[in-house]
Amino acid sequence: MMSVKDKVIVITGASSGIGEASAKLLAKNGAKLVLGARREERLKEIVDQIIAAGGQATYQSTDVTQPGQVKALVQLAKDRFGGIDVIFNNAGIMPSSPISALHIDEWNAMIDINLKGVLNGVAAVMPDFTSQKHGQIITTSSVAGIKSFPGAGVYGATKFAVRNLMEVIRMESAQEGTNIRTATLYPAAINTELLHTITDQNTRAGMDSLYNSVGIGPDAVARVVNFAVDQPEDVNVNEFIIYPTKQG
Template identity: 50%
Template sequence: MSNIQDKVVIITGASSGIGEATAKELAAKGAKLVLAARREDRLQKLQQEIQKDGGQAIYKVTDVASHEQMEELGAYVLEEFGKIDVMVNNAGVMPLSPLSQLKVKEWDTMIDVNIKGVLYGMAAVLPFMRARKEGHIINVSSIAGHLVFPASAVYSGTKFAVRAITEGLRLEEHANNIRTTLISPGTIATELLDSISDVELKAASIEANQKVQIAPASIARAIAFAIEQPADVAVNEMIVRPTIQEL
Protein backbone atom coordinates (compact mmCIF):
# COMPACT_ATOMS: atom_id res chain seq x y z
CA MET A 1 0.00 0.00 0.00
CA SER A 2 1.31 3.45 -0.95
CA ASN A 3 2.03 5.89 1.87
CA ILE A 4 -0.22 8.26 -0.09
CA GLN A 5 -3.28 6.07 0.46
CA ASP A 6 -6.10 7.97 2.24
CA LYS A 7 -4.06 11.14 2.72
CA VAL A 8 -6.10 14.31 2.34
CA VAL A 9 -4.28 16.51 -0.17
CA ILE A 10 -5.18 20.06 -1.22
CA ILE A 11 -3.87 21.16 -4.62
CA THR A 12 -4.08 24.77 -5.74
CA GLY A 13 -3.91 25.59 -9.42
CA ALA A 14 -5.53 22.20 -10.01
CA SER A 15 -7.40 23.15 -13.17
CA SER A 16 -4.50 22.58 -15.57
CA GLY A 17 -0.84 21.75 -16.01
CA ILE A 18 1.13 20.54 -13.00
CA GLY A 19 -1.85 20.79 -10.67
CA GLU A 20 -4.07 18.67 -12.88
CA ALA A 21 -1.34 16.08 -13.48
CA THR A 22 -0.58 15.91 -9.75
CA ALA A 23 -4.24 15.36 -8.95
CA LYS A 24 -4.42 12.43 -11.35
CA GLU A 25 -1.15 10.94 -10.07
CA LEU A 26 -2.15 11.15 -6.40
CA ALA A 27 -5.70 9.95 -7.05
CA ALA A 28 -4.29 6.81 -8.66
CA LYS A 29 -2.32 6.22 -5.45
CA GLY A 30 -5.38 6.52 -3.23
CA ALA A 31 -5.25 10.12 -2.00
CA LYS A 32 -8.39 12.03 -1.08
CA LEU A 33 -8.10 15.16 -3.16
CA VAL A 34 -9.34 18.70 -2.73
CA LEU A 35 -9.01 20.57 -6.01
CA ALA A 36 -8.76 24.36 -5.88
CA ALA A 37 -8.63 26.85 -8.74
CA ARG A 38 -10.68 29.68 -10.24
CA ARG A 39 -12.14 27.85 -13.27
CA GLU A 40 -15.06 25.79 -12.06
CA ASP A 41 -15.69 24.07 -15.38
CA ARG A 42 -12.13 22.69 -15.38
CA LEU A 43 -12.45 21.58 -11.77
CA GLN A 44 -15.71 19.78 -12.46
CA LYS A 45 -14.24 18.01 -15.47
CA LEU A 46 -11.17 16.90 -13.51
CA GLN A 47 -13.28 15.71 -10.59
CA GLN A 48 -15.42 13.64 -12.93
CA GLU A 49 -12.36 12.08 -14.59
CA ILE A 50 -10.87 11.15 -11.23
CA GLN A 51 -14.13 9.69 -9.95
CA LYS A 52 -14.64 7.75 -13.17
CA ASP A 53 -11.27 6.08 -12.58
CA GLY A 54 -12.25 5.17 -9.02
CA GLY A 55 -10.52 8.05 -7.23
CA GLN A 56 -11.81 10.46 -4.61
CA ALA A 57 -11.97 14.20 -5.28
CA ILE A 58 -13.95 17.25 -4.26
CA TYR A 59 -13.34 20.82 -5.36
CA LYS A 60 -13.80 24.40 -4.28
CA VAL A 61 -13.51 27.42 -6.55
CA THR A 62 -10.74 29.48 -4.95
CA ASP A 63 -8.60 32.48 -5.76
CA VAL A 64 -5.28 31.94 -3.97
CA ALA A 65 -4.68 35.70 -3.93
CA SER A 66 -7.59 36.04 -1.49
CA HIS A 67 -6.71 35.33 2.13
CA GLU A 68 -10.39 34.97 2.95
CA GLN A 69 -11.00 32.41 0.21
CA MET A 70 -7.96 30.38 1.23
CA GLU A 71 -9.12 30.33 4.84
CA GLU A 72 -12.53 29.16 3.60
CA LEU A 73 -10.80 26.42 1.61
CA GLY A 74 -9.03 25.13 4.70
CA ALA A 75 -12.25 25.17 6.73
CA TYR A 76 -14.10 23.37 3.93
CA VAL A 77 -11.52 20.57 3.84
CA LEU A 78 -11.71 20.06 7.60
CA GLU A 79 -15.50 19.98 7.40
CA GLU A 80 -15.47 17.39 4.61
CA PHE A 81 -12.56 15.17 5.69
CA GLY A 82 -11.70 16.12 9.25
CA LYS A 83 -7.99 16.48 8.53
CA ILE A 84 -5.42 17.95 6.15
CA ASP A 85 -2.33 15.87 5.46
CA VAL A 86 -0.72 17.68 2.54
CA MET A 87 -0.95 21.16 1.05
CA VAL A 88 0.41 21.57 -2.49
CA ASN A 89 0.80 25.29 -3.22
CA ASN A 90 1.04 25.03 -6.97
CA ALA A 91 -0.91 27.99 -8.38
CA GLY A 92 1.26 30.50 -10.22
CA VAL A 93 1.40 33.02 -13.06
CA MET A 94 4.28 34.07 -15.32
CA PRO A 95 3.61 37.25 -17.34
CA LEU A 96 7.24 37.84 -18.28
CA SER A 97 8.35 41.29 -19.38
CA PRO A 98 11.47 43.48 -19.24
CA LEU A 99 11.45 45.79 -16.24
CA SER A 100 11.67 48.79 -18.55
CA GLN A 101 8.14 48.10 -19.81
CA LEU A 102 6.88 49.02 -16.34
CA LYS A 103 4.03 46.50 -16.32
CA VAL A 104 3.24 47.25 -12.70
CA LYS A 105 -0.14 45.52 -12.68
CA GLU A 106 1.52 42.32 -13.87
CA TRP A 107 4.15 42.69 -11.15
CA ASP A 108 1.37 43.03 -8.59
CA THR A 109 -0.41 39.95 -9.94
CA MET A 110 2.76 37.83 -9.68
CA ILE A 111 3.36 38.99 -6.13
CA ASP A 112 -0.28 38.34 -5.18
CA VAL A 113 -0.45 34.86 -6.70
CA ASN A 114 3.10 33.53 -6.52
CA ILE A 115 4.07 34.85 -3.09
CA LYS A 116 0.92 35.78 -1.19
CA GLY A 117 -0.89 32.74 -2.58
CA VAL A 118 1.75 30.46 -1.08
CA LEU A 119 1.66 32.29 2.24
CA TYR A 120 -2.14 32.16 2.35
CA GLY A 121 -2.02 28.46 1.57
CA MET A 122 0.36 27.88 4.42
CA ALA A 123 -1.78 29.99 6.76
CA ALA A 124 -4.86 27.96 5.86
CA VAL A 125 -3.36 24.66 7.01
CA LEU A 126 -0.50 25.41 9.40
CA PRO A 127 -2.52 25.82 12.63
CA PHE A 128 -4.17 22.44 12.10
CA MET A 129 -0.88 20.73 11.23
CA ARG A 130 0.82 22.24 14.26
CA ALA A 131 -2.00 21.01 16.51
CA ARG A 132 -1.62 17.48 15.12
CA LYS A 133 2.19 17.75 15.04
CA GLU A 134 2.28 16.35 11.55
CA GLY A 135 1.71 17.46 7.99
CA HIS A 136 3.42 18.24 4.72
CA ILE A 137 3.55 21.53 2.83
CA ILE A 138 4.80 21.41 -0.76
CA ASN A 139 5.55 24.69 -2.52
CA VAL A 140 6.09 24.82 -6.27
CA SER A 141 8.83 27.27 -7.23
CA SER A 142 10.70 27.16 -10.55
CA ILE A 143 14.14 26.90 -12.05
CA ALA A 144 13.63 30.68 -12.22
CA GLY A 145 13.85 30.61 -8.43
CA HIS A 146 17.50 29.59 -8.85
CA LEU A 147 18.47 31.58 -11.95
CA VAL A 148 17.37 34.90 -13.44
CA PHE A 149 16.61 35.00 -17.15
CA PRO A 150 16.03 38.00 -19.44
CA ALA A 151 12.53 39.43 -18.83
CA SER A 152 12.11 37.25 -15.73
CA ALA A 153 13.28 39.65 -13.02
CA VAL A 154 9.97 39.95 -11.17
CA TYR A 155 8.87 36.37 -11.84
CA SER A 156 12.24 35.07 -10.64
CA GLY A 157 11.99 37.35 -7.63
CA THR A 158 8.69 35.74 -6.64
CA LYS A 159 10.10 32.26 -7.08
CA PHE A 160 13.26 33.08 -5.11
CA ALA A 161 10.89 34.27 -2.39
CA VAL A 162 9.08 30.93 -2.42
CA ARG A 163 12.42 29.20 -1.85
CA ALA A 164 13.20 31.44 1.12
CA ILE A 165 9.73 31.05 2.61
CA THR A 166 9.87 27.27 2.29
CA GLU A 167 13.25 27.06 3.98
CA GLY A 168 12.03 29.39 6.72
CA LEU A 169 9.04 27.13 7.28
CA ARG A 170 11.31 24.10 7.51
CA LEU A 171 13.49 25.76 10.14
CA GLU A 172 10.48 26.82 12.20
CA GLU A 173 8.37 23.68 11.96
CA HIS A 174 10.68 20.65 11.73
CA ALA A 175 10.28 20.07 15.48
CA ASN A 176 6.53 19.80 14.91
CA ASN A 177 7.07 16.99 12.39
CA ILE A 178 5.83 19.19 9.57
CA ARG A 179 7.64 18.29 6.38
CA THR A 180 8.44 20.88 3.72
CA THR A 181 9.26 20.31 0.08
CA LEU A 182 10.28 22.81 -2.58
CA ILE A 183 9.72 21.65 -6.16
CA SER A 184 11.49 23.67 -8.86
CA PRO A 185 10.35 22.68 -12.36
CA GLY A 186 12.31 23.50 -15.47
CA THR A 187 10.58 23.91 -18.83
CA ILE A 188 7.20 22.19 -18.60
CA ALA A 189 4.32 22.03 -21.08
CA THR A 190 1.82 24.21 -19.20
CA GLU A 191 -0.35 27.29 -19.75
CA LEU A 192 2.05 29.61 -17.90
CA LEU A 193 3.26 31.32 -21.06
CA ASP A 194 -0.31 32.26 -21.98
CA SER A 195 -0.15 35.10 -19.45
CA ILE A 196 2.65 36.95 -21.30
CA SER A 197 1.10 40.11 -22.75
CA ASP A 198 4.00 41.09 -25.03
CA VAL A 199 3.11 39.38 -28.33
CA GLU A 200 6.67 39.02 -29.63
CA LEU A 201 8.06 37.83 -26.29
CA LYS A 202 5.20 35.36 -25.93
CA ALA A 203 5.77 33.87 -29.37
CA ALA A 204 9.53 33.61 -28.83
CA SER A 205 9.06 32.02 -25.39
CA ILE A 206 6.58 29.46 -26.69
CA GLU A 207 8.88 28.56 -29.59
CA ALA A 208 11.89 28.15 -27.29
CA ASN A 209 9.97 26.11 -24.71
CA GLN A 210 8.48 23.72 -27.25
CA LYS A 211 11.98 22.57 -28.17
CA VAL A 212 12.78 21.24 -24.70
CA GLN A 213 9.60 21.03 -22.58
CA ILE A 214 8.53 17.90 -20.74
CA ALA A 215 5.09 16.81 -19.55
CA PRO A 216 3.55 18.05 -16.28
CA ALA A 217 3.32 14.41 -15.23
CA SER A 218 7.08 14.55 -14.65
CA ILE A 219 6.55 17.04 -11.84
CA ALA A 220 3.53 15.13 -10.55
CA ARG A 221 5.70 12.06 -10.06
CA ALA A 222 8.25 14.13 -8.13
CA ILE A 223 5.53 15.46 -5.85
CA ALA A 224 4.19 11.95 -5.30
CA PHE A 225 7.70 10.73 -4.46
CA ALA A 226 8.09 13.40 -1.77
CA ILE A 227 4.70 12.60 -0.23
CA GLU A 228 5.11 8.84 -0.14
CA GLN A 229 8.31 8.88 1.91
CA PRO A 230 8.02 7.68 5.52
CA ALA A 231 6.97 10.36 8.01
CA ASP A 232 10.52 10.67 9.37
CA VAL A 233 11.94 11.47 5.91
CA ALA A 234 11.61 14.92 4.35
CA VAL A 235 12.53 15.54 0.73
CA ASN A 236 13.27 19.22 1.13
CA GLU A 237 14.12 20.31 -2.39
CA MET A 238 14.04 19.00 -5.96
CA ILE A 239 14.88 20.55 -9.31
CA VAL A 240 13.19 18.66 -12.15
CA ARG A 241 13.93 19.82 -15.67
CA PRO A 242 14.34 18.39 -19.18
CA THR A 243 17.57 16.51 -19.72
CA ILE A 244 18.41 18.73 -22.67
CA GLN A 245 17.64 22.02 -20.89
CA GLU A 246 20.88 23.94 -20.40
CA LEU A 247 19.75 26.54 -17.87
Protein backbone atom coordinates in the same frame (compact mmCIF):
# COMPACT_ATOMS: atom_id res chain seq x y z
CA MET B 1 1.98 0.19 1.58
CA MET B 2 2.23 3.54 -0.15
CA SER B 3 2.03 6.40 2.29
CA VAL B 4 0.20 8.43 -0.37
CA LYS B 5 -2.85 6.27 0.30
CA ASP B 6 -5.62 7.95 2.32
CA LYS B 7 -3.72 11.23 2.69
CA VAL B 8 -5.94 14.30 2.37
CA ILE B 9 -4.28 16.67 -0.11
CA VAL B 10 -5.35 20.21 -1.03
CA ILE B 11 -4.07 21.52 -4.38
CA THR B 12 -4.33 25.11 -5.60
CA GLY B 13 -3.96 25.94 -9.28
CA ALA B 14 -5.55 22.53 -9.85
CA SER B 15 -7.52 23.30 -13.03
CA SER B 16 -4.71 22.49 -15.50
CA GLY B 17 -1.03 21.68 -15.91
CA ILE B 18 0.98 20.51 -12.91
CA GLY B 19 -1.96 20.81 -10.51
CA GLU B 20 -4.26 18.69 -12.64
CA ALA B 21 -1.60 16.06 -13.42
CA SER B 22 -0.66 15.80 -9.72
CA ALA B 23 -4.28 15.50 -8.63
CA LYS B 24 -4.94 12.63 -11.04
CA LEU B 25 -1.79 10.70 -10.10
CA LEU B 26 -2.24 11.13 -6.34
CA ALA B 27 -5.91 10.12 -6.58
CA LYS B 28 -4.94 7.03 -8.58
CA ASN B 29 -2.59 6.11 -5.71
CA GLY B 30 -5.34 6.41 -3.12
CA ALA B 31 -5.08 9.98 -1.83
CA LYS B 32 -8.19 12.09 -1.14
CA LEU B 33 -8.03 15.27 -3.21
CA VAL B 34 -9.46 18.71 -2.60
CA LEU B 35 -8.96 20.90 -5.66
CA GLY B 36 -9.02 24.68 -5.84
CA ALA B 37 -8.67 27.11 -8.76
CA ARG B 38 -10.65 29.98 -10.23
CA ARG B 39 -12.17 27.99 -13.14
CA GLU B 40 -14.94 26.00 -11.51
CA GLU B 41 -16.04 24.21 -14.69
CA ARG B 42 -12.52 22.83 -15.21
CA LEU B 43 -12.35 21.65 -11.58
CA LYS B 44 -15.68 19.87 -11.91
CA GLU B 45 -14.48 18.12 -15.07
CA ILE B 46 -11.27 16.91 -13.37
CA VAL B 47 -13.08 15.76 -10.23
CA ASP B 48 -15.63 13.87 -12.37
CA GLN B 49 -12.75 12.15 -14.18
CA ILE B 50 -11.07 11.20 -10.88
CA ILE B 51 -14.31 9.80 -9.44
CA ALA B 52 -15.06 7.90 -12.68
CA ALA B 53 -11.61 6.29 -12.36
CA GLY B 54 -12.45 5.15 -8.81
CA GLY B 55 -10.71 7.97 -6.91
CA GLN B 56 -11.91 10.37 -4.24
CA ALA B 57 -11.97 14.12 -4.86
CA THR B 58 -13.93 17.30 -4.34
CA TYR B 59 -13.44 20.90 -5.42
CA GLN B 60 -14.21 24.52 -4.65
CA SER B 61 -13.68 27.65 -6.72
CA THR B 62 -10.73 29.41 -5.07
CA ASP B 63 -8.82 32.63 -5.67
CA VAL B 64 -5.53 32.25 -3.78
CA THR B 65 -5.20 36.03 -3.39
CA GLN B 66 -8.19 35.87 -1.00
CA PRO B 67 -7.10 34.41 2.39
CA GLY B 68 -10.70 33.53 3.30
CA GLN B 69 -11.15 31.46 0.15
CA VAL B 70 -7.97 29.46 0.77
CA LYS B 71 -9.08 28.85 4.38
CA ALA B 72 -12.46 27.69 3.08
CA LEU B 73 -10.72 25.19 0.76
CA VAL B 74 -8.82 23.72 3.72
CA GLN B 75 -12.05 23.67 5.76
CA LEU B 76 -13.70 21.72 2.92
CA ALA B 77 -10.92 19.11 3.21
CA LYS B 78 -11.62 18.75 6.93
CA ASP B 79 -15.40 18.65 6.50
CA ARG B 80 -15.35 16.18 3.63
CA PHE B 81 -12.41 13.92 4.50
CA GLY B 82 -11.89 14.52 8.22
CA GLY B 83 -8.50 16.26 8.19
CA ILE B 84 -5.66 17.74 6.19
CA ASP B 85 -2.25 16.16 5.55
CA VAL B 86 -0.76 18.06 2.61
CA ILE B 87 -1.21 21.38 0.85
CA PHE B 88 0.29 21.82 -2.60
CA ASN B 89 0.59 25.56 -3.28
CA ASN B 90 0.74 25.35 -7.04
CA ALA B 91 -1.22 28.38 -8.30
CA GLY B 92 1.04 30.75 -10.21
CA ILE B 93 1.28 33.09 -13.21
CA MET B 94 4.28 34.05 -15.36
CA PRO B 95 3.65 37.25 -17.35
CA SER B 96 7.37 37.73 -17.98
CA SER B 97 8.72 40.95 -19.49
CA PRO B 98 11.80 43.19 -19.26
CA ILE B 99 11.69 45.44 -16.18
CA SER B 100 12.06 48.51 -18.44
CA ALA B 101 8.69 47.69 -20.05
CA LEU B 102 7.10 48.62 -16.71
CA HIS B 103 4.21 46.15 -16.72
CA ILE B 104 3.51 47.19 -13.14
CA ASP B 105 0.02 45.65 -12.93
CA GLU B 106 1.55 42.31 -13.92
CA TRP B 107 4.28 42.70 -11.27
CA ASN B 108 1.60 43.19 -8.62
CA ALA B 109 -0.45 40.25 -9.89
CA MET B 110 2.63 37.97 -9.65
CA ILE B 111 3.35 39.12 -6.11
CA ASP B 112 -0.29 38.60 -5.13
CA ILE B 113 -0.60 35.11 -6.65
CA ASN B 114 2.92 33.64 -6.62
CA LEU B 115 3.98 34.93 -3.20
CA LYS B 116 0.97 36.09 -1.18
CA GLY B 117 -1.07 33.18 -2.59
CA VAL B 118 1.53 30.77 -1.17
CA LEU B 119 1.52 32.61 2.17
CA ASN B 120 -2.27 32.33 2.25
CA GLY B 121 -1.94 28.57 1.75
CA VAL B 122 0.64 28.33 4.54
CA ALA B 123 -1.56 30.37 6.88
CA ALA B 124 -4.59 28.20 6.11
CA VAL B 125 -2.91 24.94 7.17
CA MET B 126 -0.47 26.13 9.86
CA PRO B 127 -2.87 25.92 12.85
CA ASP B 128 -3.83 22.32 11.98
CA PHE B 129 -0.31 21.22 11.09
CA THR B 130 1.05 22.74 14.30
CA SER B 131 -1.56 21.22 16.58
CA GLN B 132 -1.47 17.74 14.98
CA LYS B 133 2.35 17.86 14.76
CA HIS B 134 2.48 16.63 11.19
CA GLY B 135 1.77 17.95 7.74
CA GLN B 136 3.46 18.70 4.45
CA ILE B 137 3.65 21.94 2.47
CA ILE B 138 4.62 21.51 -1.19
CA THR B 139 5.10 24.64 -3.28
CA THR B 140 5.84 25.28 -6.94
CA SER B 141 8.74 27.70 -7.28
CA SER B 142 10.62 27.64 -10.61
CA VAL B 143 14.08 27.22 -12.00
CA ALA B 144 13.77 31.05 -11.99
CA GLY B 145 13.81 30.76 -8.19
CA ILE B 146 17.38 29.43 -8.38
CA LYS B 147 18.91 31.25 -11.37
CA SER B 148 18.31 34.76 -12.68
CA PHE B 149 16.86 35.13 -16.17
CA PRO B 150 16.47 38.36 -18.19
CA GLY B 151 12.74 38.87 -18.74
CA ALA B 152 11.88 37.15 -15.46
CA GLY B 153 12.94 39.81 -12.95
CA VAL B 154 9.73 40.06 -10.96
CA TYR B 155 8.59 36.49 -11.67
CA GLY B 156 11.98 35.26 -10.45
CA ALA B 157 11.80 37.56 -7.42
CA THR B 158 8.54 35.90 -6.33
CA LYS B 159 10.03 32.45 -6.91
CA PHE B 160 13.26 33.23 -5.02
CA ALA B 161 11.04 34.49 -2.17
CA VAL B 162 9.11 31.20 -2.11
CA ARG B 163 12.38 29.27 -1.96
CA ASN B 164 13.46 31.20 1.15
CA LEU B 165 10.02 30.96 2.77
CA MET B 166 9.83 27.19 2.40
CA GLU B 167 13.31 26.59 3.79
CA VAL B 168 12.59 28.79 6.80
CA ILE B 169 9.31 26.93 7.47
CA ARG B 170 11.27 23.65 7.40
CA MET B 171 13.90 24.93 9.83
CA GLU B 172 11.44 26.59 12.21
CA SER B 173 9.24 23.51 12.31
CA ALA B 174 12.28 21.37 13.20
CA GLN B 175 13.10 23.81 16.04
CA GLU B 176 9.47 23.89 17.19
CA GLY B 177 9.09 20.10 17.06
CA THR B 178 6.02 20.22 14.82
CA ASN B 179 7.34 17.85 12.10
CA ILE B 180 6.08 19.91 9.16
CA ARG B 181 7.72 18.73 5.97
CA THR B 182 8.31 21.01 3.02
CA ALA B 183 9.04 20.28 -0.62
CA THR B 184 9.88 23.03 -3.09
CA LEU B 185 9.64 22.31 -6.82
CA TYR B 186 11.79 24.13 -9.38
CA PRO B 187 10.36 23.17 -12.77
CA ALA B 188 12.13 24.33 -15.94
CA ALA B 189 10.43 24.09 -19.36
CA ILE B 190 7.24 22.18 -18.55
CA ASN B 191 4.42 22.49 -21.09
CA THR B 192 1.48 24.05 -19.22
CA GLU B 193 -0.81 27.06 -19.65
CA LEU B 194 1.77 29.25 -17.87
CA LEU B 195 3.01 30.76 -21.14
CA HIS B 196 -0.51 32.00 -21.89
CA THR B 197 -0.07 34.60 -19.14
CA ILE B 198 2.76 36.38 -21.03
CA THR B 199 1.53 39.58 -22.73
CA ASP B 200 4.96 40.91 -23.80
CA GLN B 201 5.25 39.73 -27.42
CA ASN B 202 9.06 39.43 -27.65
CA THR B 203 9.29 37.53 -24.38
CA ARG B 204 6.43 35.26 -25.43
CA ALA B 205 8.06 34.44 -28.78
CA GLY B 206 11.33 33.47 -27.09
CA MET B 207 9.60 31.30 -24.49
CA ASP B 208 7.36 29.61 -27.07
CA SER B 209 10.40 28.71 -29.12
CA LEU B 210 12.22 27.25 -26.08
CA TYR B 211 9.23 25.24 -24.85
CA ASN B 212 8.38 23.98 -28.34
CA SER B 213 11.89 22.61 -28.75
CA VAL B 214 12.56 21.11 -25.30
CA GLY B 215 9.38 21.22 -23.17
CA ILE B 216 8.04 18.11 -21.44
CA GLY B 217 4.62 17.36 -19.94
CA PRO B 218 3.38 18.18 -16.43
CA ASP B 219 3.26 14.46 -15.54
CA ALA B 220 7.01 14.77 -14.96
CA VAL B 221 6.36 17.11 -12.04
CA ALA B 222 3.34 15.11 -10.81
CA ARG B 223 5.60 12.08 -10.31
CA VAL B 224 7.96 14.19 -8.18
CA VAL B 225 5.04 15.45 -6.06
CA ASN B 226 3.87 11.86 -5.58
CA PHE B 227 7.41 10.84 -4.56
CA ALA B 228 7.63 13.63 -1.97
CA VAL B 229 4.25 12.78 -0.43
CA ASP B 230 5.14 9.08 -0.42
CA GLN B 231 8.18 9.44 1.86
CA PRO B 232 7.96 8.25 5.49
CA GLU B 233 7.11 10.95 8.04
CA ASP B 234 10.71 11.14 9.29
CA VAL B 235 12.05 11.93 5.81
CA ASN B 236 11.86 15.41 4.30
CA VAL B 237 12.89 15.47 0.64
CA ASN B 238 12.75 19.21 0.31
CA GLU B 239 14.07 20.48 -3.03
CA PHE B 240 13.58 19.24 -6.58
CA ILE B 241 14.81 20.80 -9.84
CA ILE B 242 12.96 19.28 -12.79
CA TYR B 243 14.56 19.86 -16.19
CA PRO B 244 13.70 18.36 -19.55
CA THR B 245 16.75 16.25 -20.43
CA LYS B 246 17.16 18.28 -23.64
CA GLN B 247 17.18 21.68 -21.92
CA GLY B 248 20.64 23.23 -21.54
